[in-house]
Amino acid sequence: MTALPASEAVSKSEATRRFSISRLIRRIHMYSGLFLAPWMLMYALSTLVMTHRESVQSLYSSKNPAMVSERELSYTRSFPSTSTREQIADQIVVDLGLDGAHSVSGGRNGQPLVINRQHAVATRRITYDPTARNIKIERQEFRTPALLERMHRRRGYKEPYTLDDTWGFTVDAAVVAMIFWCLSGVWMWWEIKTTRFWGAISLAGGLALFTLFLFLI
Numbered sequence: 001m002t003a004l005p006a007s008e009a010v011s012k013s014e015a016t017r018r019f020s021i022s023r024l025i026r027r028i029h030m031y032s033g034l035f036l037a038p039w040m041l042m043y044a045l046s047t048l049v050m051t052h053r054e055s056v057q058s059l060y061s062s063k064n065p066a067m068v069s070e071r072e073l074s075y076t077r078s079f080p081s082t083s084t085r086e087q088i089a090d091q092i093v094v095d096l097g098l099d100g101a102h103s104v105s106g107g108r109n110g111q112p113l114v115i116n117r118q119h120a121v122a123t124r125r126i127t128y129d130p131t132a133r134n135i136k137i138e139r140q141e142f143r144t145p146a147l148l149e150r151m152h153r154r155r156g157y158k159e160p161y162t163l164d165d166t167w168g169f170t171v172d173a174a175v176v177a178m179i180f181w182c183l184s185g186v187w188m189w190w191e192i193k194t195t196r197f198w199g200a201i202s203l204a205g206g207l208a209l210f211t212l213f214l215f216l217i
Helices: 006-035 037-051 053-057 085-095 144-153 162-191 193-216
Strands: 067-074 102-106 113-117 124-129 134-140
Touching (some): 006 037, 006 162, 037 053, 037 144, 037 162, 085 113, 085 124, 162 193
Antiparallel strands (some): 067 134, 102 113, 113 124, 124 134
């Protein structure tokens, strides 16, 4: 067997290495896109809903989803005078079997405490009246546009809720993936020589339009 000249052997080795890197980038680009497709679809549809909010709202009888009464019950638990609104709310959602991410409003100067229990499908409003010692639970009427917008705006990393931490991690992963897709797209465009001209036109056109919007809107 005749040995390849040193320069040809190095060239072949370099080509093999470049092919391996290119294949790895393409595989990551493809599999991450497939894995994160539900997130991308959700962000795309929810952005359309928010951009065309008035048109979407016109499809319903009211702009905002109605709150439907779910149940009322007496609540006799006593809280120390030093308890904060957040501590009271934390205990109430546990007692109701509705523990999870929530926000709190009211609850000062004898006013009812309102707990908004966040949930993608069935957001609930829990109103605790310490004077009447009762609780009213209302559920927001389901609407697909409202679901999409809630998911778009939903934040993660809310201790001690593991599911919210996991959601936050997947959102971070989606952001990192989008940055990677931009960079890997440039890589794949540059690799195919026949697409370089029109690819350059597309890249320059996108940058120019974005810059125009940046300064004019």
